[in-house]
Amino acid sequence: MLQIIKNKEISSRKKAAIHLAAIFLALLTASVFILFMGHPPLKVYLSMARGAFGTSYRFTETLIKTIPLIITSLGISLAFRMKFWNIGAEGQIIMGAFGASWVALSYPHLPSFVLLPLMGLGGLAGGGIWALIPAFFRARFQTNETIFTLMLNYIALQWITYLQNGPWKDPGALGFPKIPNFSPQAVLPKLFGIHIGWLIAFILVVLSALFITKTKKGYEIQVIGESEKTARYAGINVSRTILVTLFISGALCGLAGMIEASAINKTLSVEITGGVGYTAIITAWLANLKELRIVLVSFLFAAMIQGSSYIQMAFQIPQSAAQILQGLILFFVLGSEFFIRYRIVYRSRESGGGET
């Protein structure tokens, strides 16, 4: 009979093999789907790769899409390490972008070297405070942070919708609801052809890794993640650590929002996140919350997004079909987590017992 057994430890090599198998299975399943739409699957997949890496322009696009994914995944990972399920990155990005935009629109004439750091602070504060709200309620009243952070996303989104249709509406846009563009000083400069956000992401990866492994707070976060009771017993101030960590977690997401608003949007809009806040949950999780892997997984995801956007145009595949493709890959990869944690064995009734 078939039995499901929990795996104790699994070698990272085996894990990689399982993930790889999942991706292959996903592509296989998706090819049936692509065939149904009347396109040759292999050609579509090759085009997807070509769309993500084929020219230096496309490669740059992929890198630009990687930046917010990395920073947001770092922010989410911090909270996840504590087993604080921060689903609110989307809202924290939005509120970070809001903070940065407030600075940019209030002081458009400041020189760049003053304005950009201030916008950065605005982003950190906006995202940080937005994450602090559910953290406070969790620390004080044991509320469920998953629902709380999720709901705050919608509030943040509606807040921007309100600003866009009301107080911040651009009077020069003849009634069309958009927020005015930033002044040129409020736009992040480029370094080696890509906006400087990549350098910020790189620095944050290093800092996060150091923070978790080398500082006392980082250690405390890991202990709380293992067991809150143990942490209490060890004399760690759990409530305070939750508040501090969530502030940092949200602040990182907020900074991603600032970067997107400044370098990409050059203004604030309801479309600012492009779903990064949700995608980053998946990338953080698949990266096992480890900084270097976050870089790799974020890059692969960005390539997938860029690639499917390319095939949509190249093969005229409807938007929703390109999303189904993405969804299938996700489904299989996430589903394979099951086989990493458990395994199915076949055992005859007589033999029974004994680990294989």
Add this chain to the structure above:
Amino acid sequence: MRKIGFVLSLSLLLLALLAGCSGTDSVSKDMVAGFIYIGPPGDHGWTYAQDKGRLMVEKELGVRTIYKESVPEGPEVKDVIRNMIDQGAKIIFAGSFGYMDYVEEVSKEYPDIIFLHCSGYKMTENMGTYFGRMYQARYLSGLVAGLKTKTGKIGYVAAFEIPEVIRGINAFALGVRDVNPDAKVYVRWTHTWYDPGKETEAAKALLDEKCDVIAQHQDTAGPQQAAEARGAFSIGYNSDMYSIAPRAYMTAPIWNWGPYFIDQIKKAMDGTWTSGSYWGGLEDGIVDLAPLTPNAPAEAREIVEEMREKIISGEFHVFEGPLKDQSGKIRLEKGHVMSDEMMLSIDWFVSNVVGRIETGK
């Protein structure tokens, strides 16, 4: 180890399955035209009409076209444009008002590419604007609605408080007024171009207020379905929506983009293209009124045809003074015809419209 073997065999299987399917992207023809859509081509409205134009381009010119659907009016459109250029697009039609600033920004980066932005007012050396005098067709549809209404209340589901939409509502209301001086047009804003749910809800709210004819400036047929479900009547938009609401739909102001697209692409291929602003009307056929269905009042046919001819010949102007706004103030003196500048920046309603404009000024 067995798992790795499993993976390997799987990948072999995959390759075997897909062998013979490979090939390369073909970018053989020189001219590639890109189209950016706000919704999906299946919306049966705005994007559907544009996609019909694109297909006409493919058929008549044999030019390769690429499109991207459901592109939001945000920075993503810059990405889309750059990707299209990367895929060889030489001329790009950006089909929604909110793309304007982004198209303008990218147009400066690519001086060799031709950009055409729909319904905006910003132009550069290589970015032109195009639109149609839809208000003429809307006026005609207003005649139909005005003759049909029993309650004297006509509902109008509208997207954004921008001149294009306001102009359309005014033209429609003037059509209503000319056949039914007592009827009023009730406006409800959705603040979205494409949201079937919201559009339907807005139409239902208007029906609740005893409106018995529903018109729309939206991209889907949601308001048509709402009218159909309540046994009311409706005026569509963008394309013929008879099949969607067979008992409610009377007619629709419609777009016919194909000839314009073809003209611009030909000019781009000849090298005779210049930046500019195109605003054609009924006389060009870029806008028109869809055939009246049996749901429309019988007496409408003759009046519509008569006014249509008069507009084309230039004998009649939709916006001609005296025109009063909602407060009774004269906005256009008797004997004056509204200038294009005034039409393109209009921010007030004519007197028989019930609704508010919040422009945030």
